Amino acid sequence: MNGLVDIFATYLYGLKFIAIGLALMMLISGLDDLFIDIVYWVRRARRAVTVYRRHKPMDYQALYEPDEKPLAIMVPAWNETGVIGNMAELAATTLDYENYHIFVGTYPNDPDTQRDVDEVCARFPNVHKVVCARPGPTSKADCLNNILDAITQFERSAKFAFSGFILHDAEDVISPLELRLFNYLVERKDLIQIPVYPFERKWNHFTSMSYIDEFAELHGKDVPVREAIAGQVPSAGVGTCFSRRAVMALLADGDGIAFDVQSLTEDYDIGFRLKTKGMTEIFVRFPVVSESEGNQPRRFLQRARSSNVICVREYFPDTFSTAVRQKSRWIIGIVFQGLKTHKWSASPTLNYFLWRDRKGAISNFLSFTAMLIMVQLVALWLYQHLWPDAWQFLSIFTGGPWLMTLLWVNLGLMINRILQRVIFVTVYYGLGQGLLSVIRLFWGNLVNFMANWRAIRQVIQHGDPRRVAWDKTTHDFPSVTGETRALRPLGQILIAHQIITEAQLEQALMNRIPGLHLGGSLMLQGVITSTQLAQALAEQNGVRTESIDAWEIPVALIAKVPASIALRYAILPLRIERGVMVLASENGIDPVSLAALSRKLNCEVEYVIVPRGQVVTGLRHWYARYRGQDDRSLLQTAVKEGWISEAQSEAIWHRFVPHQFLFAEVLTTLGHINSSAINALLLRHERSHLPLGEFLVKEGVISQETLSRVLSRQQELQLSMQTLLSEAGLTTQQMAALEQAA
Structure with a gap:
């Protein structure tokens, strides 16, 4: 027995030196974190008594002032069956913006996702499928490069350019005003990042709930301080908007390849690359608080301005293994790959934040080791105080005053760390979650420790961090609708109702009238009536x-x-x-x-x-x-003068109406403007007083010659009232009298 006691005493003696070394390293890390805390709160207090006393915070209504610029949302998708439809549906019904297109990157060996995206594209004309060149899963960066290539091809065919390029995952729930915020800033900023706030689950889902604690503090305090001091913002991979200038610079820098395909954190990598090019980056916490939202019931201590910021919401991994996989990928990309890709710079402030990014490889071990030591010491204390005739051992923290001072300082820093975490979780999620974050702190340390260990093991196994393969984690998506419904082809609907035969459809497709869609072409050829066309279109939609x-x-x-x-x-x-x-x-x-x-x-x-x-x-x-002449008034005048009967007037009108076509339909069907581009142009035209054709010429979209050709074709397709009245027997003199009266 005495031998075991001696061994244990020796173990405690060794543990003392481990604890002292650990305490010194934790002091350095704690002072580093304290510095960020001080900068944040001092800066916030200073702005409260200076800036916000002179200027009111910008109202969200200001986001509606600029015209809607075309924005492209890039979504990589590997094994995302059933998710893209939900994302497109949610975006369409909640986004307070129209001029956007979603480009979904799929893989040739993922037919289920491709089929799902095809159905979504049929319902949503602003969703486009991209098929990557190589089978998946490749890296997220490779998928994004394929999407960017497809976007540039789309721009060439549509003859218009996107102003912003936005990163999102298929599982993201996008704030209604996110695109308006990007639209407001994209001409002045090259990288715009908004906060990420994970969705809550039940309180006992410690793994996924630990993400809300980390992101609440990271995007509530750490990243805003980083932007204020260094002017550099790390992309979160979602909720990031790049300006056109930034994307073109990245493409030029990589000889047509914007994202580093060997990086597991290509988003983090790009933030530094843009910074070295002198481009401006911003992290935006923009609250949207209207009177109705300000009066809504909130959880205890949840702040209206903090909990209503424009942000990205999503569910994060809920199992221990998936969380470890995801975080180990982040560690490899940021710490190990970052050390090889981004050397220490000439900027002390930037180097400081590089150090903060990389210290996670150490601090995760420190936190876990400290937790293990604490568990052992608590168990020893319980043994010595609760066990009868227990052996009494000297405390491992006996020593000079310097050691006690170190321990008390570390205790104070730990309390501050916990307090900061509680504050930033509380202002968004409420006090309940803020207090639960204290309990989740220990579980989060375990996840981070295992992720660190896995990252190190993978790097050693491959010999080079840039050889580690992309390990995609899965997320959940909140259910918002039922199954996505693809549109049935119009021709199939007409055949199903026995309105036309397959031979007639084939003939109509081969001989479609230039300037008209299939339905209009069938109607003009006399194969179907306008009523039959309307019924088929109604069934289709x-x-x-x-x-x-x-x-x-x-x-x-x-x-x-x-x-x-x-x-x-x-x-x-x-x-x-x-x-x-x-x-x-x-x-x-x-x-x-x-x-x-x-x-x-x-x-x-x-x-x-x-x-x-x-x-x-x-x-x-x-x-x-x-306004030109009023065709209906011509008819009414002809009836009033007794030149045609009421029955003739009715017949002429019913013949005239189906042969009237919109200028935009003729323009796009003839191929002068892509149907996707015309939507963006029509949005800009809303604020113009010019006719659409003149507006397009003024904007340089089409030439005057093209406009004349389209107008001429529109007139050829349409029946004029003068022609119909002449066929009804009106003389030249009577027609002249009608036109003069009109």
């Missing part, structure tokens, strides 16, 4: 169909829809039912546009599809910016 007379719409209802909106979306208001405005359209309205209409009209909307020409003639009557 899952809405109702009806026939309208635009002249019977009440003036008060027309006044509720501004001309810019009616002309932009080619819609007419029909009625308001139970607070829902029913709109008429001749074609399907995609979910993004439907959500935008609801926001712009400040009410819930739904739509019906009406036969060809009924909306076009109504738009010309109610909303045309520059």
Whole structure:
């Protein structure tokens, strides 16, 4: 027994020196963290008594002032079946922005994800599938490079350029005003990063809940201080927007390759590369607090401005193994690959934050080792005080005053660390989660320790950190809708209802009339009627169909829809039912546009599809910016003069209406402008007083010659009222009298 006691006493003696060395290293790390805390709180207090006393914080309404610039969202997708549809649906229904496109990177050996993305693309015209050149999974950087290549090809074909390029994962839930914030800043900043706040799970899900603690403090305090001191912001890989200037510089620097394919943290890598090029980076915590949001019930000590910032939300890994895998990838990329890629710079401030990034490889071990020592000492204390006739051992912390001072200082630094964590978790998630973060601190230390150990083992195994393969972790996505529904082809619907035969469809496809879509071409060829076309389109889009007379719409209802909106979306208001405005359209309205209409009209909307020409003639009557002759008044005058009968007038009108076509349809169908580009142009045209054709010429999108050709083709496709009246027997003199009266 005495031998065991001697061995244990010797062990405690050795543990003393380990603890002293550990305490010294923890002092250095703790003082480092304390410095960040002091800078944050001093800076916050100084701004409160200086800047914010002279200037009120910017109101979120200012984000609506700039025109919507085209933005591209890049989403890598490997084994993401069932997720992309949810993301597109959520974006379409919640994003307060229209001028964006989502490019989803898929792999040739992942047919399930490809099939899912194809269905989403059918419903959402602003979602585009990209198939990577190599089978997956490659690295995230490789997938992003493929997406960027597809974007540049898209820009060339669409003849327009994106202003910003945004990184997101398929599982991200995007704040409604995120794109407006990027749109506001992208011309002045080259890298824009917004906070990431993980979704909560049940309190006992310690693994995923430890992420909320780390991100709350990192994006609430550490990164803002880093930006203020060094002017450098690490991308989080999601919620990051790059300016066009930044992306073009990265492409030029990498000879057409923007992202480092050997890096496991390509987002972190790019932040430094852009900084060395002298580009501006910003971390934005932008609160959106309206009167209604400010009065909403909140958890105890949860702050309205902190909990309503524009941010990215997502679920993080919920199992121990997946969290270890993800964090080990971060450690390899930031610490080991970063040491090889980003040497110490000439900037002391930048080197300081490089040190902070890399000290995690040490501090994770320190925290875990300190936790093990504490567990042992607590167990020893319990043994000595609760066990009868227990052996009493000297404390390993006996020594001079310097050792006690060191221990007390470290205790104070530890209490400060815990307090800081509680504060930043509380202001976003409430006091309950803030207090639980103290318990989760120990579990988080264990996850980080195992991740560190795995990272070191992988680096040793491969001999070079840049050879470690990409190890993708899976996330959950909050359920927002049911299954995504792809649109059935119009031709198949017409065949299913026995309106046309397969031979007629094949003939129509081979001989489609230039300037018209398939449906309009079939109608103009006399194969189907405008009513049959409307019914097929309604079935394709899952809405109702009806026939309208635009002249019977009440003036008060027309006044509720501004001309810019009616002309932009080619819609007419029909009625308001139970607070829902029913709109008429001749074609399907995609979910993004439907959500935008609801926001712009400040009410819930739904739509019906009406036969060809009924909306076009109504738009010309109610909303045309520059009115020409009124075709309906020509008919009415001819009837009044007794030159044609009421029956003739009715027949002429029913023949005239289906043969009226929108300028934008003819323009895009002829291939002068990509259908995706026309949406961006129509958004800009909303604020112009020029006709669309003149606006496009002024913007340099098309030439005057092209405009003349398109207008000429539109006239060829349309039936003119003069032609129909002449066929009804009106003389040249009578026609001249009608036109003079009009």
